[in-house]
Amino acid sequence: MRREKEGNLMGATKVTSKSGVPGATVKKSAVPGLAPTTETKSKSALKKETQHEAKARQEAEEAQRKAEEEAAAVAAAATAAADPQKRARKINKLLKQIDDIKARDPSSLNDDQKEKISNEADLRDELAK
16 A cells, blocks of 8 residues: 555556567467468457448449339330330220120120220220320
8 A cells, every 4th residue: 555655556567578688579470280360350340341231232222223213114104105106006906805805795704804895995085195
């Protein structure tokens, strides 16, 4: 206690290895047969880095998906308005199929065929435009 009060006591100090020779440098030698050690990141630092990479990858995928959706929407809008003659041919083909379905027995029609018949008026209106 008295030493502490007087300041003669050296508290905790860093332990360093000395070779015993003044001015000599200490070489760290590798253990023969042991793989050389490299300084690696701590476990938490590696985990953080992995999470950061995953987040960046996810954001990139999301941005790419949005770009693809926008491109698909633009392409769909362009094809619908691009060729009205092509659309007219398609509507005429559907109307011909509807006429063939109407010639059959109504009790033998499936749901898809009944749906086509119900869309006939809309198709005729679209063809008239």
